[in-house]
Amino acid sequence: MIAEVIVDVATSETDRIFDYLCDETVAEGSRVLAPFGGRVTAGFVVALKETSEYPAERLKKVTSVDPFPALNKECLALAKKIAARYACPLAAALRLFLPSEMRKGKVKELVKRYAALCVPQEEIVLPEKAKNQRAAAEFLLKNGKSECAALNAAFPGSVAALEKKGYITISEEQVLRDPYKTLDTAESRHVLTDDQSRAAESIRSDPRTVQLLHGVTGSGKTEIYLTLIAECLQQGKTAIFLVPEISLTPQMLAQLRSRFGKNAAIMHSGLSAGEKFDEWRRLRSGEAKIAVGARSAVFAPLSSLGLIVIDEEHDSSYSSETSPRYNTFDIAYLRAKYNGCKLILGSATPSVETYKRAKEGEFNLVQLTRRVNQKPLPEIIIADMRKEARRGNNTSFSLALQSEIEECLNKGNQAILFLNRRGYSQTVICRDCGYVAKCESCDVSLTYHKEEDCLKCHYCGARYKMLRGCPECGGTHLTYAGTGTQRIEAEIKKRFPAARVLRMDNDTTSGKEGHFKILKAFGEHRADILVGTQMIAKGHDFPAVTLVGILDADMSLHFSDYRSGERTFQLVTQVAGRSGRAQEKGKVVLQTYDPENEVLRYAISYDYEGFYQNEISLRAASLFPPFSKIVRVLVSGEDDKKTVETLRVTYEELSALHESEPDAFLFFNRMRSPVGRIQNKFRYQVLMRLADTSVLPKIYRICAQAKNRDVLVSVEENPASLA
Ligand code: ADP
Numbered sequence: 255m256i257a258e259v260i261v262d263v264a265t266s267e268t269d270r271i272f273d274y275l276c277d278e279t280v281a282e283g284s285r286v287l288a289p290f291g292g293r294v295t296a297g298f299v300v301a302l303k304e305t306s307e308y309p310a311e312r313l314k315k316v317t318s319v320d321p322f323p324a325l326n327k328e329c330l331a332l333a334k335k336i337a338a339r340y341a342c343p344l345a346a347a348l349r350l351f352l353p354s355e356m357r358k359g360k361v362k363e364l365v366k367r368y369a370a371l372c373v374p375q376e377e378i379v380l381p382e383k384a385k386n387q388r389a390a391a392e393f394l395l396k397n398g399k400s401e402c403a404a405l406n407a408a409f410p411g412s413v414a415a416l417e418k419k420g421y422i423t424i425s426e427e428q429v430l431r432d433p434y435k436t437l438d439t440a441e442s443r444h445v446l447t448d449d450q451s452r453a454a455e456s457i458r459s460d461p462r463t464v465q466l467l468h469g470v471t472g473s474g475k476t477e478i479y480l481t482l483i484a485e486c487l488q489q490g491k492t493a494i495f496l497v498p499e500i501s502l503t504p505q506m507l508a509q510l511r512s513r514f515g516k517n518a519a520i521m522h523s524g525l526s527a528g529e530k531f532d533e534w535r536r537l538r539s540g541e542a543k544i545a546v547g548a549r550s551a552v553f554a555p556l557s558s559l560g561l562i563v564i565d566e567e568h569d570s571s572y573s574s575e576t577s578p579r580y581n582t583f584d585i586a587y588l589r590a591k592y593n594g595c596k597l598i599l600g601s602a603t604p605s606v607e608t609y610k611r612a613k614e615g616e617f618n619l620v621q622l623t624r625r626v627n628q629k630p631l632p633e634i635i636i637a638d639m640r641k642e643a644r645r646g647n648n649t650s651f652s653l654a655l656q657s658e659i660e661e662c663l664n665k666g667n668q669a670i671l672f673l674n675r676r677g678y679s680q681t682v683i684c685r686d687c688g689y690v691a692k693c694e695s696c697d698v699s700l701t702y703h704k705e706e707d708c709l710k711c712h713y714c715g716a717r718y719k720m721l722r723g724c725p726e727c728g729g730t731h732l733t734y735a736g737t738g739t740q741r742i743e744a745e746i747k748k749r750f751p752a753a754r755v756l757r758m759d760n761d762t763t764s765g766k767e768g769h770f771k772i773l774k775a776f777g778e779h780r781a782d783i784l785v786g787t788q789m790i791a792k793g794h795d796f797p798a799v800t801l802v803g804i805l806d807a808d809m810s811l812h813f814s815d816y817r818s819g820e821r822t823f824q825l826v827t828q829v830a831g832r833s834g835r836a837q838e839k840g841k842v843v844l845q846t847y848d849p850e851n852e853v854l855r856y857a858i859s860y861d862y863e864g865f866y867q868n869e870i871s872l873r874a875a876s877l878f879p880p881f882s883k884i885v886r887v888l889v890s891g892e893d894d895k896k897t898v899e900t901l902r903v904t905y906e907e908l909s910a911l912h913e914s915e916p917d918a919f920l921f922f923n924r925m926r927s928p929v930g931r932i933q934n935k936f937r938y939q940v941l942m943r944l945a946d947t948s949v950l951p952k953i954y955r956i957c958a959q960a961k962n963r964d965v966l967v968s969v970e971e972n973p974a975s976l977a
């Protein structure tokens with residue numbers, strides 16, 4: 255047979271398909287090793303054929319890497335569509351379907367060695383002084399086949415010695431690593447309420463591919479997903495369940511494990527390479543039937559999909575930030591179409607674009623307006639921070655919040671304080687000359703971290719020694735401006751010395767278990783107050799939390815982004831939704847300098863519909879998405895000259911397009927990016943607003959051609975961040 259092979263050379267910008275000879279162990283979708291340019295590289299078989307136009311004696315032979323094809327037919331077809339849509343090499347699209355560690359061939363199957371006696375007991379003759387061997391033989395007699403490593407640990411040297419004497423045989427067995435051996439699997443299955451049943455039935459019976467489940471926080475959306483996933487398994491099908499960041503929701507993991515056991519494979523960034531590989535293989539082999547994970551799990555190697563769920567569909571993590579910059583919804587939609595199955599989008603605060611499509615009938619709109627426990631949504635009190643300052647209150651906590659915290663603690667309940675900024679203070683400024691401490695590799699100011707007594711760059715992670723004086727003028731009057739979670743934690747401890755406080759942000763949650771430990775401790779009520787960044791806004795269900803403090807509701811409101819209102823509404827609703835989830839009524843104190851702001855007004859009355867109507871008419875009037883598409887072409891490189899040169903070429907090409915199709919563009923300009931340098935890379939951009947997306951493929955093609963070894967040129971559609 256002849257295999258058409260894509261050679262997976264990381265640096266290659268173009269697709270190279272070559273013919274190779276292969277034997278019958280190689281199939282379409284197999285990963286292979288191929289001799290190429292004097293060395294052996296990895297590749298994928300994209301097609302098989304009988305004959306080649308090259309003479310057989312000139313063809314080299316490939317060998318297969320796995321005992322099974324890594325990619326099924328659907329994945330191959332999908333990869334081709336992705337390559338075409340985002341103008342990326344097919345090899346890059348194919349890579350999306352494998353755990354990245356696997357591509358380098360580094361991950362090995364975990365093989366364990368076992369020893370078993372192979373002669374009858376009476377034939378074993380060991381001298382008195384060979385104590386370890388005797389003990390090991392004794393052990394094997396009693397326990398049967400055992401792991402060599404364990405035997406050697408207990409009885410050093412015994413395995414080799416017994417093997418030499420011919421008393422034992424060694425066998426090798428492949429074992430799968432289980433990332434969640436230690437997970438508690440609390441059973442928490444519920445009979446669906448009437449509201450939930452009606453929603454589930456609407457999803458089952460509606461013929462449309464996309465189903466939007468719009469349900470207030472605590473309305474029991476998860477239970478609906480799980481019910482439908484279970485039905486899907488009963489029909490012999492498989493499912494994909496996407497969540498924004500699975501490692502943040504141990505409760506969800508526990509629920510999935512208790513409900514579906516080994517049928518659920520969990521894929522997320524916190525797993526080790528070996529664990530990822532094994533979970534992936536369990537899905538590929540059909541041993542596991544549900545893939546649960548963040549956006550990359552949309553590429554799970556499953557066949558006969560029966561359902562795809564995207565929970566918290568509005569979350570910005572569903573847009574990829576590395577090339578190809580795919581949108582998870584688009585991929586999920588293609589897979590749903592291919593398999594003829596449904597795609598459920600779930601959210602308490604759907605994105606404006608999604609909601610519009612549902613209102614217009616493209617998606618089925620299913621709504622849950624009440625919490626499962628019939629409790630009202632928590633009352634949101636606005637604290638006007640301008641008044642606080644006038645009253646002489648210079649702390650981070652309004653008087654209203656202070657008294658609510660006190661009451662909450664007195665009742666023995668728990669509180670969550672939310673601030674979307676980590677560290678102690680945002681900037682360090684010299685009061686004498688105005689100097690601001692900045693990162694050497696990025697155009698951003700440094701954040702002071704008091705615990706480590708250092709300055710950190712939140713863009714590149716660099717650490718700097720804390721300044722003792724101003725490096726510009728030598729002055730010693732340094733001030734700390736802007737408050738972060740560390741400072742809040744310190745202030746709250748001072749004000750409420752008896753309260754037990756935990757903090758959850760990027761600095762306290764390293765490693766796979768980092769989040770778990772904090773959430774577990776808080777869930778077991780080993781702390782009274784949890785301070786944190788947006789990590790604590792997502793999906794958690796803590797029954798004893800009756801108070802949520804939103805310390806700075808304005809933070810996302812003033813970003814120069816057309817979505818800042820939408821973001822703020824989503825964030826306030828999500829965070830508020832953590833309060834009062836069980837028996838006792840919840841409260842929220844929202845601190846702002848802009849209490850009349852209409853987005854906040856809609857948010858405090860949980861008026862999604864009102865917010866949407868207001869927002870969509872603004873967007874329609876200003877022709878912003880979904881009435882147009884924002885496209886940013888980001889040009890970045892370490893050499894400023896070369897970067898500017900590439901920008902010039904790209905801009906020229908795009909300008910020609912702009913001139914030939916002026917009606918497609920509502921806005922077209924080039925500029926330095928708002929953050930002009932990140933990790934030593936200079937950044938420029940061409941910013942466009944398109945009335946008509948038919949020019950998009952041309953934009954992708956221009957950028958694919960413009961990028962080169964030194965300068966990256968990437969296309970972003972409605973980017974989540976315009977930094
Ligand atoms: P959402 O995802 O819509 O915010 P959840 O799925 O987290 O809501 O559900 C909120 C709470 O209600 C959870 O504690 C869940 O266990 C509980 N719950 C869900 N469905 C039911 C039900 N049918 N009966 C009783 N409790 C339920």
Ligand code: ZN
Binds near residue numbers: 693711713714
């Ligand atoms: Zn930096």
